[in-house]
Amino acid sequence: MEREIFVVTGYWQGHLQPCIELCKNFSSRNYHTTLIIPSILVSAIPPSFTQYPRTRTTQITSSGRPMPPSDPLSQQAAKDLEANLASRSENPDFPAPLCAIVDFQVGWTKAIFWKFNIPVVSLFTFGACAAAMEWAAWKLDATDIKPGETRLIPGLPEEMALTYSDIRRKSSVPSRGGRGGPPKPGDKPPWVPEIEGSIALMFNTCDDLDGLFIKYMADQIGIPAWGVGLLLPEQHWKSTSSLVRHCEITEQKRQSSCSEEEVIQWLDSKPRGSVLYVAFGSEVGPTREEYRELAGALEESPGPFIWVVQPGSEEYMPHDLDNRVSNRGLIIHAWAPQALILNHISTGGFLSHCGWNSTMEAIVHGVPFLAWPIRGDQYFNAKLVVNYIKVGLRVTDDLSETVKKGDIAEGIERLMSDEEMKTRAAILQVKFEQGFPASSVAALNAFSDFISRKVT
Structure with missing residues (x-):
């Protein structure tokens, strides 16, 4: 009898892409997978996904945000999911799935799966370090850390000790930034209630980056935890020339002021390792004032x-x-071919918000960071990059204040001239030259064994 797994994605592109890649991995292991997606993301599914054997999609109603119980749209989404599961349970051609792997952002779906006796595995689309640090900050009540003080985390290395700057955050963030501000005493990470009742955890990471933190989370939560990433699109495991062809064939055509060919031609004209890539993803960004500070720093940097x-x-x-920067700067509006840029030999640094997808992409391509986190897991992704794997610098130590032009310019100069950091990034990159990490292959094997025993 065919084995099936449900994968439920959250509400943003950064959540959808890892779930798609996870489904592909399961398909290659002869599992049938049903990807449950909010209708707003249907157009974001690449056509190539439907070509994978044993994969299908099911839509539920979209909400404009993660789902509070009072949201009428979330209530409709719950009804959509329950109706789908009910119809399947009545059809002998659809045996009960092995489990549902649920993006923590839509943890509300757990209760619906449980109605049909389907066990739930919670999926973190970010890394285990950020989850571990958020958990530790809550358990150690780190909100009272004073300037200059550090608080060691039992089971984690000294360089990951919590500091005052880890807790200080801007009290508000720009409109794309969502919830912000420093944690308050007693605040638990927002994902904690979303994973309660799960039989296991999955993280979009691997042992080479996060092994210590995966183990920490398994020990703390008391259930198995696996790193099953890096769940990146296939083009990130290819050479530059293959990247160009791959993007031409499969990349969704998006609005942009530059074509892939124009970007590559511009990069080809620059010296090796000389280009700073500046991008903040699609969901967050600096404040209006900080945009101007950044513009001034880029203009003044040589x-x-x-x-x-x-x-x-x-x-x-x-x-x-x-006009002022002329050919020294390439300003791209809207979408940019990030895989192509990060993989190009001329790219030598990445000023990034440290969203997890961008962080993984830069690590795979050996590009060091100037970290400018803005919300959520980005702060601790930056700490992983700067303190633990040591392939980045912080744009400033105090992110509770407006980031100034002088800090940005100084950070750019330090990043682009730090040959030791570039060497460390290149050494780390070698671990991913053979493609999908071996530790994650082993983790998926361990999950297969676990879930087979769990449902028999």
């Missing part, structure tokens, strides 16, 4: 750069910046 300006942020930056 080296070449690519700056991806998010939709809606154009008004924040000087309108004549393109």
